[in-house]
Amino acid sequence: MPTCSGGAFPRLPAALASLSPALRGLGHVGSWLPADAGGQASTRLPVAPRSVFARRAACGTGVAVPPPPPATTREERLPAVTNPAESGRRLRCSQSPREIVPRASPQLRGMGTRASLLGPPQPPRVGSAPQGLWPAWVGWKLMSRRIYGPIWKSTFGHYENINIGSPVVLEQLLRQEGKYPMRSDMALWKEHRDTRHLPYGPFTEEGERWYRLRQVLNKRLLKPSEAVLYADAIGEVVSDLMVRLRDERSRSPSGVLSPTGISYILFETRIGCLKQQVPAETQRFIDSINLMFKNSIFATVLPRWSRKVLPFWDRYLDSWDTIFAFGDRDCLELHWCHAWHCLGTSPTSLTPLGTPLPQTSNTLSWALYHLSRDLGIQETLYQELKAVVPANRFPGAEDIPKMPMLRAVIKETLRVYPVVPTNARVFYEKDIVIGDYLFPKNVSGHHAVGTPTVLSGTYFPEPERFLPQRWLRGHGSPHHPFSSIPFGYGVRACVGRRIAELEMHLALARVSKPTPAPTSCPAWARELPAPLWGR
Numbered sequence: 001m002p003t004c005s006g007g008a009f010p011r012l013p014a015a016l017a018s019l020s021p022a023l024r025g026l027g028h029v030g031s032w033l034p035a036d037a038g039g040q041a042s043t044r045l046p047v048a049p050r051s052v053f054a055r056r057a058a059c060g061t062g063v064a065v066p067p068p069p070p071a072t073t074r075e076e077r078l079p080a081v082t083n084p085a086e087s088g089r090r091l092r093c094s095q096s097p098r099e100i101v102p103r104a105s106p107q108l109r110g111m112g113t114r115a116s117l118l119g120p121p122q123p124p125r126v127g128s129a130p131q132g133l134w135p136a137w138v139g140w141k142l143m144s145r146r147i148y149g150p151i152w153k154s155t156f157g158h159y160e161n162i163n164i165g166s167p168v169v170l171e172q173l174l175r176q177e178g179k180y181p182m183r184s185d186m187a188l189w190k191e192h193r194d195t196r197h198l199p200y201g202p203f204t205e206e207g208e209r210w211y212r213l214r215q216v217l218n219k220r221l222l223k224p225s226e227a228v229l230y231a232d233a234i235g236e237v238v239s240d241l242m243v244r245l246r247d248e249r250s251r252s253p254s255g256v257l258s259p260t261g262i263s264y265i266l267f268e269t270r271i272g273c274l275k276q277q278v279p280a281e282t283q284r285f286i287d288s289i290n291l292m293f294k295n296s297i298f299a300t301v302l303p304r305w306s307r308k309v310l311p312f313w314d315r316y317l318d319s320w321d322t323i324f325a326f327g328d329r330d331c332l333e334l335h336w337c338h339a340w341h342c343l344g345t346s347p348t349s350l351t352p353l354g355t356p357l358p359q360t361s362n363t364l365s366w367a368l369y370h371l372s373r374d375l376g377i378q379e380t381l382y383q384e385l386k387a388v389v390p391a392n393r394f395p396g397a398e399d400i401p402k403m404p405m406l407r408a409v410i411k412e413t414l415r416v417y418p419v420v421p422t423n424a425r426v427f428y429e430k431d432i433v434i435g436d437y438l439f440p441k442n443v444s445g446h447h448a449v450g451t452p453t454v455l456s457g458t459y460f461p462e463p464e465r466f467l468p469q470r471w472l473r474g475h476g477s478p479h480h481p482f483s484s485i486p487f488g489y490g491v492r493a494c495v496g497r498r499i500a501e502l503e504m505h506l507a508l509a510r511v512s513k514p515t516p517a518p519t520s521c522p523a524w525a526r527e528l529p530a531p532l533w534g535r
């Protein structure tokens with residue numbers, strides 16, 4: 001029997017008391033969160049209407065939507081569980097994973113439940129959207145957040161999603177994740193690995209096996225003392241980047257480097273992206289990533305029998321094969337992820353590299369774009385670098401903790417342009433309580449809290465503006481810790497975080513403060529192109 005033990009959500013009434021006023025300030029939620037956070041009877045959460053027409057009706061502007069089955073019917077069938085932490089108040093638990101049971105609310109009962117928690121018609125699935133659909137999908141999420149408030153329900157195929165658009169609610173969701181969090185079922189990716197008899201990696205592996213894999217990876221990638229060991233290799237790439245930037249600038253008639261140019265050359269993983277002519281193999285790798293995402297759409301929506309007659313499934317498998325053929329076979333997923341993250345799209349247009357999602361280079365492109373538009377921030381950063389890094393050497397990993405503005409620029413860039421704008425967790429181990437609702441296990445919780453529109457002004461004043469100083473100590477009130485989590489949260493958070501941050505910090509530091517030739521620099525080295533040591 002599913003339980004709603006106090007352990008899962010120990011101080012619910014106190015938490016709700018502080019949660020309700022905060023959430024009410026966010027719009028629609030006030031209409032479905034109980035004013036007194038109390039009540040006895042449970043009501044079924046309405047299933048999201050599937051069309052715009054149906055939604056209008058649900059909002060009270062059209063034909064009345066039939067009321068949901070009376071709550072009492074539900075109550076009779078479901079076991080009632082007493083939560084001792086709630087001073088005798090009762091939560092209703094459902095044994096069916098497809099039912100979502102909100103606790104009673106006077107407003108809910110008064111308004112009719114359908115109007116109180118709506119959901120958009122089925123959005124496309126995370127991770128399978130090709131380039132063109134991705135912004136539309138994120139836009140759809142943002143719009144839904146506006147319409148439905150900080151928590152709403154959606155359905156896609158057999159997936160039932162709870163969408164979270166508030167850091168307060170998100171914190172509740174993520175703090176309940178267990179020892180082996182699951183992001184989503186990744187069925188399509190797993191099918192490729194199974195078909196080709198390949199091992200699962202950190203993205204696709206689950207449960208105990210994932211945990212053991214992560215323990216190994218964490219030691220090598222997340223331990224700060226280990227991550228700094230990559231600084232030399234990264235420094236080498238950054239030196240090439242400086243040379244390439246210099247070349248590009250000298251070729252431009254105005255001497256100014258366009259943002260597109262910057263992102264085209266911004267970063268590489270020793271796979272030749274900084275070369276004038278990208279190697280054919282690298283280009284094939286990049287194209288395959290695109291193809292994999294594009295074909296996965298067809299593979300998702302088309303029936304299985306069509307795989308034998310239509311080309312999409314084979315193309316999907318082939319593109320994965322090319323991606324993996326490029327990598328180190330010991331940890332294929334990690335390798336391709338790293339290479340993939342380091343390629344990117346530009347602020348103004350898709351680069352010739354044409355990768356499907358913005359990654360490390362994209363973050364740097366946007367950071368440089370904003371720095372180029374704001375001389376004040378540029379100057380502050382420059383002064384900080386000058387004060388911390390001696391004139392005769394390049395910035396190193398040891399300098400980064402002493403440069404709050406440098407870190408703030410990257411944080412702010414990731415806040416405004418999150419690399420992973422939405423994320424998800426499937427709670428398959430236990431029921432969870434979010435806001436005022438009890439969700440039976442197997443419901444997937446999506447969150448889209450990385451974007452300024454979602455956050456509105458509640459957590460970041462002037463959310464649309466690029467203001468790195470908001471991350472500095474003593475500037476304004478501290479923001480909610482879950483209001484921007486670009487690398488995810490908890491034990492399943494990004495394993496490449498330290499390396500990605502190191503890359504971005506070192507590159508930004510070098511571009512922002514080119515270091516003069518070290519005095520110890522031998523004469524022959526001074527003859528090398530200036531960007532190797534300076535402007």
Ligand code: HEM
Nearest residue numbers: 202338341360419420486487488489492493494495496500
């Ligand atoms: C700007 C750079 C990057 C950002 C913003 C980013 C962001 C993320 C996010 C949000 C997740 C999901 C975390 C969660 O579910 O809580 C993730 C997962 C992951 N990232 Fe990154 N990432 C970046 C760079 C990298 C790099 C460079 C690597 C490889 C070295 C990498 C490897 C991974 C892997 C393997 C996972 C899956 C972890 C797991 O499921 O256990 N990431 N990343």
